[in-house]
Amino acid sequence: MTKVATFPLPGIKHGNRILVATIEQRAKNDPDSSWVSAPIDNNDLSRGYKEITFAEFNNAVDHAVHWLKQNLPAADEPFQSFAYAGPKDLRYPILAAAAGKLQKVMVLPSPLIPPVAQRLILSKTQCQVYIRPSSMAQVVGAILEDAPNVQQITAPELESLLQESPAEPYVYPKAWEEGKNDPWLVVHTSGTTGYPKPITYTHQMMAAFDVAASLPDIDAFMLHHAPGRRWYTPLPSLHLVGMTMILSMTTYAHGTLVTGPPTPPSADTVVDIFKHGHVDSALLTPALIDKSPLSRKSGDLLAPHVQLVPAIGTTESGGYFTKFRRDEKDWDYIEFQKHAGAVFEPRSGDLHELVFVRLPECKMQQVFLLYPDIDRFETKDLWVEHPTRKGLWKIVGRMDDYLPLSHGDGIYAASLEPEIEQHSQVKAALIGGHGRPLPVLLVELHDESEVASDAGRQAMIKSLQPYIDKVNEHCHDCVKLSPERLIFASGGKAFIRTVKGSVARMPSLELYKEEISALFENN
Structure with missing residues (x-):
């Protein structure tokens, strides 16, 4: 069993430390402690890693502070916002910390969302400055074609920030009570059910690790596995999880973040990072190991050899405050800490919705910092409880994944679609037909030319029949799938993806509303 740290x-x-001020204190009191471990050569990880200390980090942040002061346009209002997008490198956390020190707000639009969604985020955050490297001038220019009021500024090179020459120190001016509710970072939701929504994180929200460390009565979770340990995650800092790991985990919990090359990692690259970066622990996306979510087969192979812990959260609620359990058999179940205020309310059959309820004794309820005027937050996540071990829960999907039909019955589509996706030529499957008498199956193929001819279509339907039959084994007669209600995605209408790469259910079904209607009008 891995030895874990105790807190405080x-x-x-x-519990009451502003993150950017804590970076300053780490640089002053523990200057040689490692903040990040980065490859010496991104193209050859076998050359080893170099440590970037907190003294070097804080110096880079101060260089960035002075660069922002010189380059941002004058602003009359406090908490001026600016957007930043760039390659996967350390400019993200350095500029983020500099923004916090200067009491600016840094907006983090993902390049994976459509330009119209990016412009909407800029508009909602009153952002009139977009910082990007020179290599992205054309890309960002295309995004801003319909936003002439947004000014582009070329970002500094990383080397000009992480330089040895000392910057003039710039000290964050506020104490905890004065600055905790100030806005700092804007991230956005994935856009599963519509356009991504900007979510503003305050200094207090980014201090969740430190607040947890102040609680005397919590069970082990990620915090206890951080001090003195080397963590890796492939998630970039433009995402909340990546930013939390590189700022909060390192600064508050005294872990070191090991980084990899800026390119999307393959499984082989991750193995090399583990080996040459001397990684102790990792926060990985399931797709790197198998698929999302992690299959039972792959998890069962891993669980005897590592402590395998599911991690889940949302942009609005942050990382869910759960326990770290070592459980080779029921590794895919989650147990919440009591300070989370998590309640599971019955919805349909054995399905329960996770609801966070505001309770004065619960100290880890980030969603109520975001929405201070509500006392309960319905996550729309659906869970099932372990059949014999009460208090252990497994997430199975979203409320949106439940398909109600006109006769009052319905099916949980998300549990059935993976059966269709087992077909080697199927890229993705969706079950739709909300409010119709029968469900409709939509299939996106890797190669849509396979069904370009009538003969090809019939051959593909025939090859899909065994998979449809397998789905129907789990369905009542009134909700069974049929090849007669099958639509192949085509004509340039690929399923819409979220920034996570998953299919955005409702927007994708909306693309085919006319085809779905036609099935029932013709019958």
């Missing part, structure tokens, strides 16, 4: 850490008063 010696000599530290947790």
Whole structure:
């Protein structure tokens, strides 16, 4: 069993520390402690890694502070916002920390969302400055074609920030109570059910690790596995999880983040990072190992050899406050900490919705910092409880994944679609037909030319029949799938993806509303 740390850490008063001020303190009191471990050569990880200390990090942040002061346009209002997008490198956390020190707001639009969605985020955050490297001038220019009020600024090179020459120190001016509710970072939702929505994180929301460390009565979770350990995640800092790992985990919990090359990692690259970066722990996306979500087969192979812990959260609620359990058999179940205020309310059959309820004794309820005027937050996540071990829960999908039909019955589409996706030529499957008497199957193929001819279509339907039959084994007669209600995605209408790469269910079904209607009008 891996030895875990106990909190509070010696000599530290947790729970009321502004992150950017804590970076300053780490640089002053523990200057040689490692913040990040980065490859010496991104093209040859076998050359080893170099440590970037907190003193070097804080110096880079101060260089970035002075660069922002010189380059941002004058602003009359406090908390001026600016957007930043760039390659996967350390400019993200350095500029983020600099923004926090300067009491600016850094907006983090994902390049994977459509330009119209990016412009909507810029508009909602009153953002009139977009910082990007020179290599992205054309890309960002195309995004801003219909936003002439947004000014582009070329970002500094990373080397000009992570330089040895000392920057003039710039000290964050506020104490905890004065600055905790100030806005700092804007991330956005994935856009599963519509356009991504901007979510503003305050300094207090980014201090969740430190607040947890101040609680005397919590069970082990990620915090306890951080001090003195080397963590890796492939998630970039433009995402909330990546930014939390590189800023909060390192600064508050005294872990070191090991980084990899800027390109999307393959499984082989991750193995090399583990080996040459001397990684102790990792926060990985399931797709790197198998698929999303992690299959039972792959998890069962891993669980005897590592402590395999599901991690889940949302942009609005942050990382869910759960326990770290070592459980080779029921590794895919989650147990919540009592400070989360998690309640599971019955919805349909054995399905329950996770609801966070505001309770005065619960100290880890980030969603109520975001929405201070509500006392309950319905996540729309559906869970099932372990059949014999009460208090253990497994997420199975979203409320949106439930398909109600006109006769009052319905099916949980998300549990059935993976059966169709087992077909080697199927890229994705969706079950739709909300409010119709019978469900409709939509199939996106890897190669839509396979069904370009009538003969090809009939051959593909025939090859799909065994998979449809397998789905129907789990369905009542009134909700069974049929080849007669099958639509192949085509004509340039590929399923819409979220920034996570998953299919955006409702927007994708909306693309085919006319085809779905035609099935029932003709019958």
